[in-house]
Amino acid sequence: MNGSILLASxxxxxxxxxxxxxxxxAKSLSKDIVVAYVVDYDQSKKDVLHSTGSLERExxxxxxLQTTEEKLQSAGISYSIKLLHGxxxxxxxxxxxxxxxxxxxxxxxxLNSLQEMVLGSVSHKVAKRVQCPVLxxx
Amino acid sequence: xxxQLKKEWFGNVRGDVLSGIVVALALIPEAxxxxxxxxxxxxxxxxxxxxxxxxxxxMGGRPAMISAxxxxxxxxxxxxxxxxxxxxxxxxxILTGILQVTFGWLKVARFMKFIPRSVMVGFVNALAILIxxxxxxxxxxxxxxxxxxxxxxxxxxxxxxxxxxxxxxPLVAIVVMTVIAVxxxxxLRTVGDLGTITQSLPSFFIPDVPFNVETLSIIFPTAxxxxxxxxxxxxxxxxxxxxxxxxxxxxxxxxxxQGIANIVTGFFGGMxxxxxxxxxxxxxxxxxxxxxxxxxxxxxxxxLIMVLGGVVVQIPMPALVGVMIMVSIGTFDWSSFKAMTKIxxxxxxxxxVTVVTVVITHDxxxxxxxxxxxxxxxxxxxxxxxxxxxxxxxxxLNYRASGQxxxxxxxxxxxxxxxxPDGVERVTIDFSEAHxxxxxxxxxxDKIVLKYRExxxxxxxxxxxxxxxxxxxxxxxxxxxxxxLSGH
Numbered sequence: 001m002n003g004s005i006l007l008a009s010x011x012x013x014x015x016x017x018x019x020x021x022x023x024x025x026a027k028s029l030s031k032d033i034v035v036a037y038v039v040d041y042d043q044s045k046k047d048v049l050h051s052t053g054s055l056e057r058e059x060x061x062x063x064x065l066q067t068t069e070e071k072l073q074s075a076g077i078s079y080s081i082k083l084l085h086g087x088x089x090x091x092x093x094x095x096x097x098x099x100x101x102x103x104x105x106x107x108x109x110x111l112n113s114l115q116e117m118v119l120g121s122v123s124h125k126v127a128k129r130v131q132c133p134v135l136x137x138x
Numbered sequence: 139x140x141x142q143l144k145k146e147w148f149g150n151v152r153g154d155v156l157s158g159i160v161v162a163l164a165l166i167p168e169a170x171x172x173x174x175x176x177x178x179x180x181x182x183x184x185x186x187x188x189x190x191x192x193x194x195x196x197m198g199g200r201p202a203m204i205s206a207x208x209x210x211x212x213x214x215x216x217x218x219x220x221x222x223x224x225x226x227x228x229x230x231x232i233l234t235g236i237l238q239v240t241f242g243w244l245k246v247a248r249f250m251k252f253i254p255r256s257v258m259v260g261f262v263n264a265l266a267i268l269i270x271x272x273x274x275x276x277x278x279x280x281x282x283x284x285x286x287x288x289x290x291x292x293x294x295x296x297x298x299x300x301x302x303x304x305x306x307x308p309l310v311a312i313v314v315m316t317v318i319a320v321x322x323x324x325x326l327r328t329v330g331d332l333g334t335i336t337q338s339l340p341s342f343f344i345p346d347v348p349f350n351v352e353t354l355s356i357i358f359p360t361a362x363x364x365x366x367x368x369x370x371x372x373x374x375x376x377x378x379x380x381x382x383x384x385x386x387x388x389x390x391x392x393x394x395x396q397g398i399a400n401i402v403t404g405f406f407g408g409m410x411x412x413x414x415x416x417x418x419x420x421x422x423x424x425x426x427x428x429x430x431x432x433x434x435x436x437x438x439x440x441x442l443i444m445v446l447g448g449v450v451v452q453i454p455m456p457a458l459v460g461v462m463i464m465v466s467i468g469t470f471d472w473s474s475f476k477a478m479t480k481i482x483x484x485x486x487x488x489x490x491v492t493v494v495t496v497v498i499t500h501d502x503x504x505x506x507x508x509x510x511x512x513x514x515x516x517x518x519x520x521x522x523x524x525x526x527x528x529x530x531x532x533x534x535l536n537y538r539a540s541g542q543x544x545x546x547x548x549x550x551x552x553x554x555x556x557x558x559p560d561g562v563e564r565v566t567i568d569f570s571e572a573h574x575x576x577x578x579x580x581x582x583x584d585k586i587v588l589k590y591r592e593x594x595x596x597x598x599x600x601x602x603x604x605x606x607x608x609x610x611x612x613x614x615x616x617x618x619x620x621x622x623l624s625g626h
Contacts, residue, residue: 041423044381045415048374049259053251057381085384122557 003102003132004034008092011037011064012053014107018137019068023075025135031102033072033079036095037065038088058083091124096130105135146201150427153386157426158434160205161417162337164306165191165439166463168417169207169315170329170450174458175272176212176409176591177219178227179333180450183207183444186231186408191436194400194413199391199430200376203544205399206436207289209465210371210502211410217500218360222395226357228345231410233354233361235400242394247551250373256485258374259474260492263414264505266372266470267497273459276327278328283324284456289459291315306420308461315457316449322412329458330451337447339440340406363503365397368412370506372396375413382422387453416468423622468527472522484516522546524572540571543606548582559590565590570601587616 007022009015012043019035026033039047039061052059061083072079084091096104108123173183183587187206194205219227277284295469298559307539319326347353376387392413400410421431443450478486488509496505524541535556543551566587572578576579583599590597610617 039381041382041419045378045419046379046471047260048257048381049471050473050477052255055382083384085382 005029005034005105006092006096006099006101007033007035007105008088008104008106009035009037009066009068010088010103010128011066011068012107014137016067016107018105018107018135019071021135021137023071023077024104025103026077027075033077033102034082034099035072035079036082036084036092036127037061038084038086038091040088041086043123044085054123087099089122090129092126093129096126096132101132103133104130108136108138114131116117139485144337144528146429148428150425151430153425153595154428154431155194155275158431159438160306160424161421161431161435162438162442163309164417164420165204165206165435166442166446166450167308167312167458168209168414169439169452170209170453171458171462171465172209172212173409174276174329174332175209175269176215176225176227177338178409179335180329181334181336181443182224182407182409184229184335184439185213185406186403188436188440189340189403189406189408189458190399190411193402194395194479195429195433195451197391197395199213199388199393199428200379200393200413201387202421202426202431203372203375203379203387203392203413204420204421204432204435205396205413206417207409207410207411208368208371208414209272209469210265210367211412211616213265213268213272214363214367214501214503215360215409216536218357222356225346226353227409228407229347229353229403230357230361230364231404231408232345233357233400233404234364234410235370235397235402235404237361237365237512238397238400240397240510241365242390242397245390245392246369248374249378253370253506253510254485254488254513256488256495256511257492257506259368259471259477260489260496260509261374261506262469262495263371263474264464264496264502267493268500268502269462269469271497273462276346276455277459279422280327281325283326287315287319287324287326287375287454287456288460291457291462295460295464298605308464311460312453312457314612315460316453318458318551319454320452324454326454328451328455332455334455335447335450337441337444339444340408342405343407344467345404357610363501365557366503366506367395368400368410369393370502371415372413375415375418379418379422380470382419383427408484454613456585479528482512484520488516519547524554525566526551528556531563533561535559535562535565536564537567539567539569542575543572543579544575547576548578551606552582552585555590557593559595561594565595566596567597567599568601569603569606571600572606573603574606574609576609580610582617583610584614590623591616614621 005022005026007019022033047057062081083097106123123136169183169187170180173180190205215227218230256535277288291311295307296306298310373389376392380387490605491512492505492509495508496502521542524539524547527538529536585596
């Protein structure tokens with residue numbers, strides 16, 4: 001398979017552990033990594049209100065992934081960052097299924113535990129619907 | 139062009155129809171409640187929501203954004219309605235539209251960037267507070283049952299989404315509370331006590347007002363405030379929808395579209411409206427992406443009024459109050475408390491002044507102006523500090539200025555220099571990190587140079603950038619022969 005590894009990340013501790021596993025996988029398979037950060041619908045209103053423009057917004061969001069980026073850089077993996085918009089689970093599924101992605105790596109729990117309680121786990125939903133192998137990192 | 143239009147209308151038919159229906163259901167209680175805030179019959183808000191949504195579906199610049207009767211606009215029109223009546227409101231709505239079309243034609247959207255974010259945060263927070271305050275007379279101190287109904291409505295609104303998201307929970311709350319009130323024979327004030335619902339289609343008519351200067355002087359201030367508030371909320375909402383859908387939109391077309399929608403709305407007996415943040419978010423979340431979603435929301439709303447008109451008057455007021463409390467909680471930007479610890483104190487002051495001004499004047503546009511003026515002042519103060527450092531090099535005294543040299547900074551700037559330096563033969567001033575902006579800046583430099591010259595020190599200016607030096611050439615006097623320090 002030629003596709004990249006998709007690392008879903010919100011910058012949380014769980015996502016950072018997932019990043020480490022994604023790096024190991026990328027190294028042994030010599031693949032590149034696409035880091036996907038999903039901007040939730042409810043976050044849009046808040047972010048638009050508190051930023052001066054789309055440029056600043058993009059920068060602020062990418063800043064969440066700073067530690068992840070540092071890890072990738074020091075491991076010497078080539079990577080790109082993709083900001084997705086929507087509900088985290090479906091947004092990752094859609095991106096993974098529509099692009100050349102051979103593995104999806106994600107943490108078992110994100111920042112928003114309340115949402116998880118109400119909606120069920122994001123990682124479980126992603127694993128069910130993504131067509132390629134999924135690695136859920138505990 | 140045609141393919142673009144086709145995509146905007148029919149690129150997402152299933153999602154758009156479904157989300158449009160959800161929005162129509164969610165709009166009913168809000169349109170009624172905003173009519174009550176404005177002091178008009180519920181039909182005025184319902185007609186407005188229908189015609190705003192349908193017209194903006196065709197004319198707007200941001201597909202999938204929902205426009206209808208809104209709280210922000212309702213709050214601005216209260217005084218006009220109270221003092222002059224409904225016909226003047228229709229006339230003001232039409233004038234609002236004309237002003238907005240003009241603003242759109244003048245490409246007003248580019249001025250949005252001059253409105254600081256703290257003013258926008260203040261705007262939504264003030265809006266939330268006003269919507270809440272407008273509910274107080276409808277539930278404080280009426281009866282115990284009123285409190286019970288408000289609480290029960292809120293409970294349904296916030297608990298139901300945890301079980302199902304298929305139907306908008308505010309609507310379910312309204313239906314359940316109405317059924318309980320009607321069949322339980324509970325004595326509560328209803329929508330019918332505050333106005334009438336007619337099951338007829340809106341019709342075209344010209345507002346019954348005298349066409350003279352007096353009328354214009356009555357409606358113009360309100361129309362101007364309405365047009366500004368409407369555009370502010372609409373363009374803010376457009377940016378939010380842009381971000382949610384990761385697409386761009388035509389803001390000037392949106393401004394013009396808002397105007398056309400208001401003109402049409404005024405002629406069909408509706409109150410002025412604008413885009414709604416909350417409903418647009420619901421639309422996008424429910425899968426709406428195209429113009430069809432907005433169109434369906436408007437037409438389905440009208441269909442519902444035709445069918446349900448008789449039932450609507452039986453809705454108990456406390457249920458509507460509960461929905462409005464939810465709207466105000468949802469509108470308020472709760473993250474602004476957390477942001478206060480991080481952002482500069484001046485930003486927080488601007489936000490609070492915006493809110494306080496609105497709450498005192500009950501006019502969102504006044505709060506926005508107060509906020510803009512204050513933040514402009516803060517900005518001026520912030521950049522009005524020119525740093526001057528000095529370095530002695532033998533018998534030469536080298537000054538280095540950095541910052542903005544303009545009317546607000548010159549007084550302090552002039553005082554930074556020592557005009558009687560000991561053991562110095564000449565003075566240089568390096569401007570490579572400074573910029574001279576206006577005639578006050580040029581006059582200040584003149585004054586400094588002439589003062590040194592009078593005291594017997596030759597001065598040379600270096601490092602002036604192109605625009606600064608051409609301004610000094612044009613307006614300065616120190617380099618022209620025979621100039622002396624004028625007597626002040």
